Amino acid sequence: MNIEDIKKSIINTVQKALDLPSDFVLDLDLPPDPKMGDVSISCFEIAKHISQSPEKIAAHISRKVQANSIIQKVENVGPYINFFLKKNVWFESVLEQIYKQKQRFGNIREEKEKKIVLEYSSPNTNKPQHLGHLRNNFLGWSLAQILQTAGHKIIKVNLINDRGIHICKSMLAYQLWGNNKTSESENIKGDHFVGDYYVLFEKKVQENPELLKKAQELLEKWEKRDKKTRKLWKEMNTRALDGINQTYKKIGVRFDKVYYESKIYKRGKNIILKALKKDLCYVRDDGAVEIDLTGHGLDKKVLLRADGTSVYITQDIGLSQLRYKQFKPDTCIYVVGSEQDYHFKALFKILQVFGFEWARNCYHLSYGLISLPKGRMKSREGEVVDADDIILEMENLAEKEIIKRSPDLDNNEVKKRAEAIALSALKFYLLKFTPQQNIKFNPEESLSFEGDTGPYVQYTYARIQSILRKSKLSEPGTDSRIDYSELGNDEEIELLKQLFVYQNILARCVDEYNPAYLCTYILQLSQTFNKFYHKHHVLQAKDNVRHARLVLISAIAHVIKNSLNLLGIDVLDEM
């Protein structure tokens, strides 16, 4: 018997007791107080269906439902039916299912498996990534992992914004003040090297507005494929990308397909010209091509400049169509910050107006901005929390903590653990917020390894592994000798309940594109385990209890590992 069978069986007893149609949807809840029961069903929906008071229905069912192979007893509290389950059956079902399914545990196959193009990251090649990009990268990666558990095929896509006025700004600054330095000669990571010139440009342009014109001239030269300009562009771009890719590697983020704006930016133009012929948009008096979206609750939007060149949205129109042709996905998800909410509303609407039906299945996963105590992050002024810097800072902190605890540890092992712990703290910190929520960055909180943090969960996992190692049963298996009726104290029941609902949590993450539910969940699971740990012994318990508890904690470890991996976080066997 598995978890699904148990749920169905409980629901079925209620359906039968009331002669409800078998497709009548009933959901199981957890009662607020464990003393009330193990699982519950509320009667409000049933009451609507059979026009009786929910209290009467609950009372009726609690009298009528008999104990069976799963249900111990039934009680009603007002309009709620509370079920007490037979502990041994319940524990055995859940724990053995986890043991059998391992990393597949909790995965729910959607009826229709979809092909999904997931665009995330999309960096500019004129600067290194900062905290906001990390949020994007972590969200995108985690979401890809989570959606895969539902059987969806995910194509992770990156769009490198390697062209445009912002790129020319750093190029111009280098031309003027670079003195032929290189990132190698200065021993600076490529993206930082380029980013420094971008910041320098923005500083100098304050004193000398003429520089902006020069940057625009440079852009024109670039578009005309001027040899010297292209050479400089290629050099600086290669450096910047090299640096960005190093950061990707460090944080464990990958892509299935990478697009370069410089290669595809002209693509949207033809689509717009075709739409023009069909009168879906129009040429303004000054020659620019515009679309009127006021009928759709939006504004007018320029699609092509008077000189025929592309604007930002032009290339997005082109790329979305290109990707549709290449992959024929069921859904496209764009992971992009909330400051572009309007842009994507307009983009999807324009595509629909142009007759691309698939645009209805495009979705902008908008996430909130990160602000610093001083205010908004500003790349152009260098007022940012740099991604590489904060990772390094956290690794150093983690290293200190590790050495404090294990002074004799091998240096390589220290480095390895420090990296895992630092990234865990950072990833967990950024993922535990609901994506839509803005984050007020608090340096101390984010650098912490204690409390509601990734390392806390990792620590819980390491504790379990330590017990399993000492038990000589690193993988306590299903065994007919295991007597699950030995389990049943408050902490054990609470742990089992949480394992029981894991797949519901995961399903919500899939449905709502939201990894944060998993964060909340593993924190709670870890807390409950740590309470159990302090109150009850595993290794010192008598034989049959010990064995059952080993299976329980092993199952918890599996679920923690699964969850952390879905968040892009590695576990450690020792900390």
Place this chain on the structure above:
RNA sequence: CUCCCCAUAGCUCAAUGGAUAGAGCACUAGUCUUCUAAACUAGGUACGCAGGUUCGACUCCUGCUGGGGAGACCA
């Protein structure tokens, strides 16, 4: 001026329209000769304001106040 997002404890965040609104941080006092104290235990405080829908609202709707973002031939 218009549109979008947000408002919960001193601070940072949780809470599929349902039972007594939860964590962490900070503060106080405890717990390591016992499976790793990155842990645990005990202390108390909150749904911005005003209406509405509902058997039932932190959750949905309207208005207001306050904060953030957008409405560029920037990306």
